[in-house]
Amino acid sequence: MNKLAKLDHQFVWHPFTQMRDWLKREPVVIVAGNGAVLRDIRGREYLDANSSIWTNLHGHNHPRINAAIQRQLKKIAHSSALGLANEPASILARELVTATNPEICDLRHTIYESYAKSPRKSQIANRKLEKVFFSDNGSTALEVALKLAYEFTRRTRSAGSLPASHRRIEPRFLSLAGAYHGDTVGAVSLGHIDLFHKSYSGLLFKTDRVMSPYCYRCPFNRAKPERADAREYRKCSWECVGLVEKKFTTQRRKGNPYAAFVFEPLIQGAAGMIPQPPGWLRQVTEIGRGHGALLIADEVMTGFGRTGFSHSTLNSQPSTVLFACQHEGVQPDFLCLAKGLTGGYLPMAATLTTQKVFDAFLGEYGDFKTFFHGHSYTANQLGAAAALASLDILQGKTSIYARQNLEKNLHDELQALWSLPNVGDIRQVGLIAGIELVRDWRSREPFDLRERAGIRVCEAMARRGVLTRPVGNVIVLMPPYCTTKAQLQKIIRAVFDSIREVLGKL
Numbered sequence: 001m002n003k004l005a006k007l008d009h010q011f012v013w014h015p016f017t018q019m020r021d022w023l024k025r026e027p028v029v030i031v032a033g034n035g036a037v038l039r040d041i042r043g044r045e046y047l048d049a050n051s052s053i054w055t056n057l058h059g060h061n062h063p064r065i066n067a068a069i070q071r072q073l074k075k076i077a078h079s080s081a082l083g084l085a086n087e088p089a090s091i092l093a094r095e096l097v098t099a100t101n102p103e104i105c106d107l108r109h110t111i112y113e114s115y116a117k118s119p120r121k122s123q124i125a126n127r128k129l130e131k132v133f134f135s136d137n138g139s140t141a142l143e144v145a146l147k148l149a150y151e152f153t154r155r156t157r158s159a160g161s162l163p164a165s166h167r168r169i170e171p172r173f174l175s176l177a178g179a180y181h182g183d184t185v186g187a188v189s190l191g192h193i194d195l196f197h198k199s200y201s202g203l204l205f206k207t208d209r210v211m212s213p214y215c216y217r218c219p220f221n222r223a224k225p226e227r228a229d230a231r232e233y234r235k236c237s238w239e240c241v242g243l244v245e246k247k248f249t250t251q252r253r254k255g256n257p258y259a260a261f262v263f264e265p266l267i268q269g270a271a272g273m274i275p276q277p278p279g280w281l282r283q284v285t286e287i288g289r290g291h292g293a294l295l296i297a298d299e300v301m302t303g304f305g306r307t308g309f310s311h312s313t314l315n316s317q318p319s320t321v322l323f324a325c326q327h328e329g330v331q332p333d334f335l336c337l338a339k340g341l342t343g344g345y346l347p348m349a350a351t352l353t354t355q356k357v358f359d360a361f362l363g364e365y366g367d368f369k370t371f372f373h374g375h376s377y378t379a380n381q382l383g384a385a386a387a388l389a390s391l392d393i394l395q396g397k398t399s400i401y402a403r404q405n406l407e408k409n410l411h412d413e414l415q416a417l418w419s420l421p422n423v424g425d426i427r428q429v430g431l432i433a434g435i436e437l438v439r440d441w442r443s444r445e446p447f448d449l450r451e452r453a454g455i456r457v458c459e460a461m462a463r464r465g466v467l468t469r470p471v472g473n474v475i476v477l478m479p480p481y482c483t484t485k486a487q488l489q490k491i492i493r494a495v496f497d498s499i500r501e502v503l504g505k506l
């Protein structure tokens, strides 16, 4: 075994990994990357079909991000945000505010005009995201939103309407079935994946869950399986939206309306790549707003152009819409960003919120209204420099063109997979695709997780030079934006051949 692989086996404990299985095999040791390609220590090349667990945007070793980090490195790598401001983080905060408020930023964004005509415009303008709290990863971005929403609610909601026994406001959170919002204790409390969360239940606080629109396995969907994305042929009456309404109404009757509604917009990632039918997000967020809830949008996976152009029905031309919420004209009170923020280079996150939330934490020093939260590497300069370069690349013509092509190529190439009886559903949202494996598409019968169908297919793909990780029985494809048509064809061929090899005989 290679020397570095041995060191890994001896000393490293890997995340979300059964280490007994890990220790049975020599691991792939990555030593270099370029564009969509990763190279291991033996000189073998792989396509990075999940953008290094959903973080990379423009490809590895991007000359412009490399240069930005090197330029910053010549000045300083890090100084604390406790008591000090710094150059790239100040500029990045402004750029994030600009990118996440398309209706109020300059007219480069064609979406402005469609918003201006829409009656929702004033509602959106009132909810401008204008304050940025930096942290290190997706979990902390959610943790920050959670604590802010909790404190904001306690400070602004009058307890007068509550019975005496409830005078102390206990802000309650609602999130979606199958939700994943990270691995710190607060973020885990917002999540609803029993497999990950059960063992920690004693550590967690209680949150409520509501049905998410998983059309392919929805009990309200009366349609027989077809060879198409289940959202397209579903037969239902939006019962899922009715359930959200009911949940909010019931909680309000208890005298303690939900403090916040937490969701991934357009598609839930770790839940199993569960996409929302168009219109769902707008309806449920309007319901939540109607019941006085704050909206916490987790765009850790969906942010920075991942959700593509196809949902932008608001404007005829493709625009530089970078966030999933914008596709449905939803403006949250909290927007959580991480994974792609630095283009997949450095661990950095941001939680954006409104002036109104910010103001609730203002006071005399002795009022102790300060937001008591922070991390040592908050507003790290190298991360901020990488993020600025990444945002700049994203807004350029080359990247927009590449993303449009990739979205179209992904759609076209995925069609070949429908001929496989073990493919039950293929769900594409922009530059993200989930392929759900089943015993037989006609019955939708799932594999037992112990059969490791998704894992085995991904192992077979790795042997063909394509790297990704499944979510349960769902194969995830989320390649870097620079992935060429030929590279994408290789990825899809690997999926096709691997499914046939691993499951074909069943």
Ligand SMILES: *Cc1c(COP(=O)(O)O)cnc(C)c1O
Pocket: 136, 137, 138, 139, 140, 142, 180, 181, 182, 183, 264, 269, 270, 298, 299, 300, 301, 338, 339
């Ligand atoms: C990955 C992810 C997180 C957690 O981010 P980390 O950086 O891994 O802590 C939170 N929410 C969503 C939607 C994610 O995909």
